[in-house]
Amino acid sequence: MPRPRQALLSRERIVETAAALIDADGLDAFSTRRLAAALGVRGPSLYNHFATKDEILDAVADSITGQVDVSFFGEVDWREALRRWGHGFRAALAAHPNIVPHLAQGPGRRPAALAMADAVYGGLVAAGWSPARATHIGALMRYFVTGSALGSFARGFVEDPGLYAEQYPHLSQAHRLAEHQQRVDEGAFALGLEALIDGLSHTYERLVGPLAPLPPEGGTH
Amino acid sequence: MPRPRQALLSRERIVETAAALIDADGLDAFSTRRLAAALGVRGPSLYNHFATKDEILDAVADSITGQVDVSFFGEVDWREALRRWGHGFRAALAAHPNIVPHLAQGPGRRPAALAMADAVYGGLVAAGWSPARATHIGALMRYFVTGSALGSFARGFVEDPGLYAEQYPHLSQAHRLAEHQQRVDEGAFALGLEALIDGLSHTYERLVGPLAPLPPEGGTH
DNA sequence: GTCTATATTTCGATAGAC
DNA sequence: GTCTATCGAAATATAGAC
Numbered sequence: 183m184p185r186p187r188q189a190l191l192s193r194e195r196i197v198e199t200a201a202a203l204i205d206a207d208g209l210d211a212f213s214t215r216r217l218a219a220a221l222g223v224r225g226p227s228l229y230n231h232f233a234t235k236d237e238i239l240d241a242v243a244d245s246i247t248g249q250v251d252v253s254f255f256g257e258v259d260w261r262e263a264l265r266r267w268g269h270g271f272r273a274a275l276a277a278h279p280n281i282v283p284h285l286a287q288g289p290g291r292r293p294a295a296l297a298m299a300d301a302v303y304g305g306l307v308a309a310g311w312s313p314a315r316a317t318h319i320g321a322l323m324r325y326f327v328t329g330s331a332l333g334s335f336a337r338g339f340v341e342d343p344g345l346y347a348e349q350y351p352h353l354s355q356a357h358r359l360a361e362h363q364q365r366v367d368e369g370a371f372a373l374g375l376e377a378l379i380d381g382l383s384h385t386y387e388r389l390v391g392p393l394a395p396l397p398p399e400g401g402t403h
Numbered sequence: 404m405p406r407p408r409q410a411l412l413s414r415e416r417i418v419e420t421a422a423a424l425i426d427a428d429g430l431d432a433f434s435t436r437r438l439a440a441a442l443g444v445r446g447p448s449l450y451n452h453f454a455t456k457d458e459i460l461d462a463v464a465d466s467i468t469g470q471v472d473v474s475f476f477g478e479v480d481w482r483e484a485l486r487r488w489g490h491g492f493r494a495a496l497a498a499h500p501n502i503v504p505h506l507a508q509g510p511g512r513r514p515a516a517l518a519m520a521d522a523v524y525g526g527l528v529a530a531g532w533s534p535a536r537a538t539h540i541g542a543l544m545r546y547f548v549t550g551s552a553l554g555s556f557a558r559g560f561v562e563d564p565g566l567y568a569e570q571y572p573h574l575s576q577a578h579r580l581a582e583h584q585q586r587v588d589e590g591a592f593a594l595g596l597e598a599l600i601d602g603l604s605h606t607y608e609r610l611v612g613p614l615a616p617l618p619p620e621g622g623t624h
Numbered sequence: 625g626t627c628t629a630t631a632t633t634t635c636g637a638t639a640g641a642c
Numbered sequence: 643g644t645c646t647a648t649c650g651a652a653a654t655a656t657a658g659a660c
Contacts, residue, residue, distance in 0.1 A: 183643095187570075189625065189626090190625080190626075191626090193627080203633050213652075213653065213654085214653085214654065214655085215652080215653075215654090222439040222626065223625095223626070223627090224626075224628080225654085225655085226626080226627075226655080226656080226657095227626050228625070228654085229654095229655075230626075231625090234654085234655085235654070240628090250413060250581070257572060263471040282504075283553065283554075285548070285594030286553045286554040287559060288554060288555070288556065288558065288559010288560060289555045289560060290559065290561060291561060291566060293570075296566075296567070296570070296571050296574065297570075297571065299560075299571070299574060299577070300571040300572065300573045300574050301573075303573045303574065304520075304572070304573035307573065312478065315594070317556075318587070318590050318594045318595075319549065319590070319591075319594070320589035321556035321557075321558070321587065321588065322547075322549065322551075322591045322592065322594060322598075324549040324555075324556060325524040325547055325550035325556070325591070325592065326543075326546055326550055327594065328534060328549050328550040328553060328554070329507070329545065329546035329547055329548065329549040329550025329551070329553065330543075330550070332503075332504065332507045332546075332549055332550065332553065333504075333507040333508045333509060333549070334507065334509070335538075335541070335542035335545060335546070336542075337509065338508055338509010338510055338511065340511060341519075342495055342510060345512060346517070346555075349514075349517070349518075350517050350518065350520070350521040351521065351525070351526065352504070352521045352522075352524045352525035352608075353517065353520060353521050355534070356520070359538070361428065363634075366539070366542065366571065369535075369539050370538070370539040370540075370542035370543045370546070371543065371604070373467060373536070373539045373543060373603075374538070374539075374543030374546065374547065374599060375538035376597050376602065376606075377543075377546065377598070377601075377602025377603045377605075377606060378595060378598050378599055378602060379602070379606055380601065381597065381598025381599060381600070381601035381602040381624075382594075382598045384598075384601055385594070385598060400602075410643065410644090411643080411644075412643080412644090434634075434635065434636080435635085435636065435637085436634080436635075436636090444643095444644070444645090445644075445645065445646080446636085446637085447637080447638080447639095447644080447645075447646090448643070448645075450636095450637070450638085450643050451643050451644075452643090455636080455637085456636065456637095539629095
C-alpha cells in the first residue's frame with residue numbers, strides 16, 4: 183500500500199495515539215513499532231513526520247502542557263492565580279503520569295512549556311515579587327505539581343495488612359489507602375497548595391508590602 | 404574462572420555499583436549486562452544474588468531511602484521535624500535524580516521506605532494531627548521532595564538567548580539560570596518548605612489548637 | 625508518504641558445566 | 643557462585659522501491 187492518496191498519518195494523530203499508548207503501558211513499553219501498529223501503519227512511516235522517537239515524546243509532553251490555562255496571570259491576584267494554575271497544572275499532568283518524568287526535565291525548547299513559564303514569571307513580577315523570588319516560586323510550584331502527578335501516594339502502599347502489622351506499628355491502616363486513592367491524593371495536594379499560598383503570602387508581606395484581602399470571586403476589577 | 408574461593412559479588416557491592424551506574428547514565432541505560440561488566444563479572448552471575456533486575460532497582464531505591472534520618476520524629480516539635488526531614492530527604496534524592504521516578508511509586512514492600520513512612524506518620528499523629536491530616540502531610544511532603552529531586556528547574560532552560568528573546572518577553576534572562584543552578588534549586592526548595600510549614604502551622608492552630616513558639620534550637624527537653 | 629527489507633545492537637533470563 | 647552458551651524477543655533507524 184505505497185503512497186495512498188490521502189495521508190494516513192498526521193502529527194496530531196501520532197501525538198494523540200502516542201499519549202494514549204504511554205498512558206496505558208508506560209514509557210518503557212513505548213516504542214516506534216508499537217506506536218505504528220496502533221496507528222495501522224509500519225514503523226518507518228513515522229519518520230516522515232518526526233525525525234526521532236524523542237521528538238515524538240517532546241510533542242506529547244508539550245501537547246499536555248498546552249492544556250494548562252495560564253491566561254489569568256496578571257489578570258487576577260497572584261494568590262488566586264497560583265491556586266488556579268496549581269490545580270489546572272496538576273489535573274493535566276495527573277491524567278498522564280507516565281510522561282511526567284520526561285516533562286519534568288524542564289521546558290527545553292517546547293513552545294507550550296516556555297509560554298507557561300513566561301506567563302507565570304511575568305505575572306509574579308508584575309505582582310511585585312522580585313525576579314529572584316518569582317523564579318523560586320515558579321520552581322517550587324513545578325516541584326510540587328510534578329511530584330504530586332508522578333506517583334499516587336495512596337497507591338504506593340500495597341494492599342496486604344500482614345505486611346504492616348508486625349513491623350510498622352503506625353501503618354496498621356495503610357493497606358486501606360488504595361480504596362480512597364483519589365480522595366487522599368487530591369486532599370493532600372489541596373492542603374499543600376493552600377499551605378504554600380498562605381506561607382508565601384506572609385513572605386510577600388514581609389518582603390514587599392501589605393496584601394489586600396482577596397475579593398470573594400474572580401478578577402481584580 | 405568458575406567458583407572462586409572468595410565470592411566476587413555481594414548484594415552490597417551490587418547495589419553500590421548499580422547506583423553509580425544509574426547516576427552516571429540514567430535508568431534507561433541501566434542493564435544487567437552493563438552492571439555485571441562494571442563489577443568485573445558476567446551477566447548471569449547477578450542472578451545468584453537477585454532474582455530479577457527489578458529486585459536490584461528496589462534495593463538501590465531502598466538504600467537511598469535508608470540514608471534519610473527520621474529518628475527525630477516524636478522527639479522535636481513537628482514543625483522542626485518536617486524541616487529536618489524535608490532537607491534530608493531532598494538531599495538524599497537529589498544526589499540520585501535518575502532513580503526518583505522508580506522511588507516515587509511509593510514504599511511498596513521496601514523496608515526503609517516503610518520505616519520512614521511509619522516514623523513520619525506516627526510523629527505527626529503524636530503531635531496532635533488527625534490520622535487523615537497526617538496522611539495528607541506525609542503525602543504532600545513526598546510530592547514536594549520528589550518533584551524537587553526529579554529535575555532541576557534551573558537546568559531545564561537551554562542556554563540559548565536567542566530562543567527566548569523574540570517570543571517570550573519575560574524570559575530574556577532565562578538562559579543564565581543554568582549558571583546558578585544549585586543556588587536557584589536549593590533556594591526554591593527552601594522557600595517552598597518554609598512556606599509549607601508556615602501554612603501548615605496556621606492549619607494546625609485552626610484545627611487542633613495553639614502552637615508553642617519554637618525553641619531557638621534542638622529538642623523539646 | 626507508505627511500504628519491504630534489513631543492518632545492527634541490545635535486552636532479561638535460563639541451562640548446565642565446573 | 644562463577645562461568646559459557648544460548649534462547650527469544652525487541653529496539654531505533656536507514657535504504658530504496660513504488
